[in-house]
Amino acid sequence: MIGNLGAGKTTLVKGIVEGLGVASEDEVSSPTFTLIHEYGDPPRIYHIDLYRLDTAREVESLGLEDLFQTGNLILVEWGERFPSLMPVPRTEIAITLNPDETRTIEWRRVIE
Numbered sequence: 001m002i003g004n005l006g007a008g009k010t011t012l013v014k015g016i017v018e019g020l021g022v023a024s025e026d027e028v029s030s031p032t033f034t035l036i037h038e039y040g041d042p043p044r045i046y047h048i049d050l051y052r053l054d055t056a057r058e059v060e061s062l063g064l065e066d067l068f069q070t071g072n073l074i075l076v077e078w079g080e081r082f083p084s085l086m087p088v089p090r091t092e093i094a095i096t097l098n099p100d101e102t103r104t105i106e107w108r109r110v111i112e
């Protein structure tokens with residue numbers, strides 16, 4: 001998910017987690033400091049926030065590559081800061097907060 005601070009990335013995760021019936025949206029909070037939250041038992045959705053990480057080395061230490069292999073739904077905030085570490089194929093969802101407080105959401109499939 002790509003969008004400025006406050007665009008609505010975490011809010012979209014709440015909707016997806018609740019919409020898929022994995023957990024209540026109230027259980028979803030921003031993983032800004034914890035970096036990874038998991039939902040479901042066993043986990044079916046992972047929510048990751050890379051905002052606080054500065055180097056590719058730090059991101060690599062999270063073991064995302066293994067997570068991406070599991071076939072679970074992995075929702076990432078600020079992944080565009082580390083493009084070489086993001087999986088292909090992936091879906092990028094761009095959220096823009098408009099001046100009138102509406103949001104524009106665009107998505108594209110990245111295949112190479």
Ligand SMILES: Nc1ncnc2c1ncn2[C@@H]1O[C@H](COP(=O)(O)OP(=O)(O)OP(=O)(O)O)[C@@H](O)[C@H]1O
Pocket residue numbers: 003004005006007008009010011012030077103
């Ligand atoms: N579609 C929406 N309609 C109304 N309010 C929204 C919507 N999306 C987000 N908000 C509100 O905007 C604020 C910021 O949303 P959110 O935390 O989801 O942003 P974020 O993109 O995850 O930001 P950050 O980059 O800081 O993590 C929250 O108060 C949230 O309730």
Ligand SMILES: [Mg+2]
Pocket residue numbers: 009010011030049077
């Ligand atoms: Mg957020």
